[in-house]
Amino acid sequence: MAKTIRIGTRDSELALWQAHTVQHKLEALGYKTELISVKSTGDLILDKPLYELGITGIFTKTLDVAMINGTVDIAVHSMKDVPTQLPKGIIQGAVLERAASEDIFVFKDGKSTADFESTVTIATGSLRRKAQWLNKYPHHQVVDLRGNVNTRLQKVADNDWAGAVFAKAGLERINLKPENHIVLDWMLPAPAQGAMVIAVMQNDSYCKEACAHLNHKNSELVTHVEREFLRTLEGGCTAPIGAYAEIKEKRIHFKGVLFSLDGTQKMEIEESVPVSECQNFGTLCALKILESGGRELMESIKKEL
Structure with missing residues (x-):
């Protein structure tokens, strides 16, 4: 009997969209799948400390543990969130065709412009975005912004900032990209931004073969160069x-x-x-x-x- 591939995902709207995308692609190829939403590592018992297994990523840790424990078979991630060093026993199974890599600036309250020459406050939780913004606009104030896409958009609405920086691909995937935005074509993206990756256990030949069908060679190549850098x-x-x-x-x-x-x-x-x-x-x-x-x-x- 064919194995059911258990797809692990975080439970945010974007993470679920990404996992569903992989699920549909695998099922279109004839594979049986099941989606498993993993919330926290608290109830997952490991007989080794996380650091011994090389588990580091803040967004990927829970799914790494679930894979090593055998709770799920594969995990779907935004590739930019995945540490460049994968945990022992976990490998990159496929890189899906990359979507938009750019960052965009979302204006507050439906405004389509901001007076960037004046002293305004913008929000981002990313060191990369903050540094590039301050390099271009040293007179601006940059405040921290955390949470999933929906939470961050709500915070923009609730605060008196000029707006905030988001990855274009994430907002497009869940149809939340507002009209009032501009593409930041001067800002270099995070390595592998806009790409999705499937993690798989090294010793799982069935899942490795299944995921290999979804690999987009050119996306794999360019994201490899960026992540190597x-x-x-x-x-x-x-x-x-x-x-x-x-x-x-x-x-x-x-x-x-x-x-x-x-x-x-x-x-x-x-x-x-x-x-x-x-x-x-x-x-x-x-x-x-x-x-x-x-x-x-x-x-x-x-x-x-």
């Missing part, structure tokens, strides 16, 4: 890092950036290589930044955080 720069530290790779005419074009937390320092790189020569491309780009002052900048970020 991130992993090499980070060294286990969260920092304001943006990265974007795209394939044009059989070449991978890459832009990467590292900022200081306050946005005053900016180090960037722009390179391209033939797709056939892209092995370690993200790492090499990161090393160029590290060798030209990035290492000292990363050290100062670690001290500030």
